[in-house]
Amino acid sequence: MVKETQFYDLLEVPVDASEPDLKKAYRKKALRLHPDKGGDPELFKEVTHAYEVLSDPQKRSVYDARGEAGLSEQGGMGGMDPQDLFSQLFGGGAFFGGGGGGGGSRQQAVRKTKDLVHRVNVTLEDLYKGKTTKLALTRNALCSKCHGRGGKEGAVRTCSSCSGRGIKVTLRQMGPMIQQIQSACDECSGTGEVINAKDRCQQCKGKKVMPEKKILEVHIDKGMKGGQTIIFSGESDQSPNAESGDVVIVIEEKPHDRFKRQDTNLITELEIDLLTALGSGRVAIRHLDDRALIVNFVPGEVVKNDAVKVIRGQGMPSQRHHEPGDLFVKFTVNFPEHIDPAVIPLLERALPPRTEIEKFPKNIHLEEVDLDEPDARSKANAMSDESMDEDHEGEPRVQCANQ
DSSP, X not given: OOSOOHHHHHHTOOTTOOHHHHHHHHHHHHHHHOGGGTOOHHHHHHHHHHHHHHTSHHHHHHHHHHHHHHHHHTTOSOBOOHHHXXXXXXXXXXXXXXXXXXXXGGGGSOOBOXXXXXXXXXXXXXXXXXXXXXXXXXXXXXXXXXXXXSBSTTOOEEOTTTTTSSEEEEEEEETTEEEEEEEEOTTTTTSSEEOOGGGBOTTTTTOSEEEEEEEEEEEEOTTOOTTOEEEETTOSOOBTTBBOOOEEEEEEEOOOSSOEEETTEEEEEEEEEHHHHHHOOEEEEEOSSSOEEXXXXXXXXXXXXXXXXXETTXXXXXXXXXXXXXXXXXXXXXXXXXXXXXXXXXXHHHSOOOOOOOOOOTTSOOOOOOOOOOOHHHHHHHHSHHHHHBOTTSOBOOOOOOO
């Protein structure tokens, strides 16, 4: 029973896929996801890492039995550069106009362990002002006592039982068929190496690496956006057989309760009273730093409901030069619940005259009616989309076409 299927899912193959099937599936996905073809670099790395594990009988056996955690325990999480593996398998540049060559000098590149990716949630205030924060992570580091050898000098030797492959193949007769079964070598636990118990490093127990806590100082620059990355080169897991990969910090921008962001522009909504909308006044907008913007309305200017105004230079800073964008303000006018009838003549003097009601022919009977407040349920039903589109019998209403 396979413990995890994530690597198989990435390649879109069944767990019993043969080696040719794995190679065919990887070729198809890698060509589509390759960065040179505009594919997703991170997904390309994940697919390549999955193929590297599953195409290695030793690693595949460990993965099937104990999942990704089993690979990590045995130091198998590292891997060669995805571009190098791709070039070795399929000829590298031959697919992308390179003309042949089989990968050129990239095949000589040093293997690297897998990158560690961490996502950091950042507020809009931090992206506006900039921030330096500390990130604690745990990685595998070379054992300080044996320096990554696993034991005394010369104590590590190739497993004679599996010839260093880490797997054993057994044949089982099943009627007229012979079944070939691969399993991790029990002598070396699938590592391909053996160390006498007395010669093993007492600190790492022969694993060559030890968990290490590391603190990284992450500088978030002004104007950074969600999805951007900060890379710490060579700070990923260490391995005696490969260079350390990178630690990749991915910025995740938290939603804000007062502002929305569009690139370097900010958008906010502000509610004002009717008197301010008609007769001027002042309002305050609390910004993302230690400031509040005081907005003065020009006397005589009327601010309509849902009007949008702009305040130049008060948006988000750009990341490179920190040049600010603009702040857009959408106004909502809050109408009073009641007005004293005694002041209505004053309103009539200040406001434009009323619009006269429609004049009807003499044969139309005029009837005086009163307005009342509906209850919440009937109001919701009356304003729903279904009530607008269907009649009482549930049949769609006939819509008049535009002339």
